[in-house]
Amino acid sequence: SFSAIIISEASQCSINGLPLVRNISEIPQDNYGRGGLSHSTVAGSVLHGMKEVEVWLQTYAPGSRTPIHRHSCEEVFVVLKGSGTLYLAPSSHMKYPGNPQEFSIFPNSTFNVPVNDAHQIANTDEREDLQVLVMISRPPVKVFIYADWFMPHTASKLKFPYYWDEQCLQPPPQKDEL
Amino acid sequence: SFSAIIISEASQCSINGLPLVRNISEIPQDNYGRGGLSHSTVAGSVLHGMKEVEVWLQTYAPGSRTPIHRHSCEEVFVVLKGSGTLYLAPSSHMKYPGNPQEFSIFPNSTFNVPVNDAHQIANTDEREDLQVLVMISRPPVKVFIYADWFMPHTASKLKFPYYWDEQCLQPPPQKDEL
Numbered sequence: 644s645f646s647a648i649i650i651s652e653a654s655q656c657s658i659n660g661l662p663l664v665r666n667i668s669e670i671p672q673d674n675y676g677r678g679g680l681s682h683s684t685v686a687g688s689v690l691h692g693m694k695e696v697e698v699w700l701q702t703y704a705p706g707s708r709t710p711i712h713r714h715s716c717e718e719v720f721v722v723l724k725g726s727g728t729l730y731l732a733p734s735s736h737m738k739y740p741g742n743p744q745e746f747s748i749f750p751n752s753t754f755n756v757p758v759n760d761a762h763q764i765a766n767t768d769e770r771e772d773l774q775v776l777v778m779i780s781r782p783p784v785k786v787f788i789y790a791d792w793f794m795p796h797t798a799s800k801l802k803f804p805y806y807w808d809e810q811c812l813q814p815p816p817q818k819d820e821l
Numbered sequence: 822s823f824s825a826i827i828i829s830e831a832s833q834c835s836i837n838g839l840p841l842v843r844n845i846s847e848i849p850q851d852n853y854g855r856g857g858l859s860h861s862t863v864a865g866s867v868l869h870g871m872k873e874v875e876v877w878l879q880t881y882a883p884g885s886r887t888p889i890h891r892h893s894c895e896e897v898f899v900v901l902k903g904s905g906t907l908y909l910a911p912s913s914h915m916k917y918p919g920n921p922q923e924f925s926i927f928p929n930s931t932f933n934v935p936v937n938d939a940h941q942i943a944n945t946d947e948r949e950d951l952q953v954l955v956m957i958s959r960p961p962v963k964v965f966i967y968a969d970w971f972m973p974h975t976a977s978k979l980k981f982p983y984y985w986d987e988q989c990l991q992p993p994p995q996k997d998e999l
């Protein structure tokens with residue numbers, strides 16, 4: 644029924660009723676339309692009322708990767724399992740990111756992405772999943788996406804709310820509005 | 822020699838020369854005078870130039886615990902190994918924290934500590950180490966320490982810089998100053 648849907652959506656998007664200590668393996672995960680991705684919001688702005696930090700657990704299947712993107716928050720990665728590549732185009736005076744530097748990432752490694760630098764994380768291993776914990780500041784995240792490394796910064800496209808924040812941050816579309 | 826000491830301290834306290842991708846198991850760890858603790862700053866304000874988030878890896882031997890403390894930053898824990906107890910005294914109108922609530926923490930669990938609530942993390946297991954990743958906002962952390970749960974908030978003692986920030990955040994004492 645209609646009221647049941649409302650209640651169900653509210654409980655997915657509210658801190659009310661969530662236990663303080665949560666089992667990470669019971670937190671909902673989704674690929675948000677991105678093949679090879681599994682994302683869980685471990686501690687989130689929209690879901691858990693965080694205001695200054697947000698924590699994600701993400702798994703990338705072999706061959707899968709984030710979009711090329713930038714954001715004006717700080718971001719720290721801790722690699723729990725698997726390996727891959729960080730592509731990073733340090734800020735410059737060019738109008739586009741340009742060819743990125745490549746860094747190998749490996750189990751039990753950590754790195755932080757400088758604010759506003761265009762970057763991409765890829766599972767470049769052929770067999771193993773890449774699993775990372777991601778910490779960001781200033782949630783919810785505002786992401787600018789590039790189609791490629793030579794797209795001008797000004798042409799990169801803001802995706803906000805980001806995929807995993809969409810359901811709870813945005814009011815549902817009012818289809819029957821007259 | 823004197824100049825050698827200066828160089829050694831500078832290199833321990835500077836981001837210069839640190840690789841972008843770091844092996845967490847090679848990051849220096851110390852107990853900072855607290856028995857049973859092992860602390861590594863995975864991504865830090867003082868050490869790595871972080872301005873908005875900081876990440877720690879901490880291991881607590883059986884029976885060891887944090888002081889009872891509060892801070893006005895957000896703090897998220899992810900339990901990597903072992904189990905223990907979170908003691909949490911939610912903010913109230915009392916002049917002291919009062920008897921805390923107790924929460925079991927377990928492998929692959931997560932929780933966040935509400936801003937300014939007095940709390941303590943303890944490894945209450947008798948055999949296994951408790952290992953946690955800790956994320957805080959607003960680094961470097963400013964901690965108020967309580968001797969017990971009934972010490973008035975106003976009597977709690979500010980410890981700043983905190984133990985692991987002391988060496989690099991504070992200028993060395995000028996013993997020979999006249």
Ligand SMILES: [Zn+2]
Pocket residue numbers: 712714718756762
């Ligand atoms: Zn990013």
Ligand SMILES: [Zn+2]
Pocket residue numbers: 890892896934940
């Ligand atoms: Zn704390």
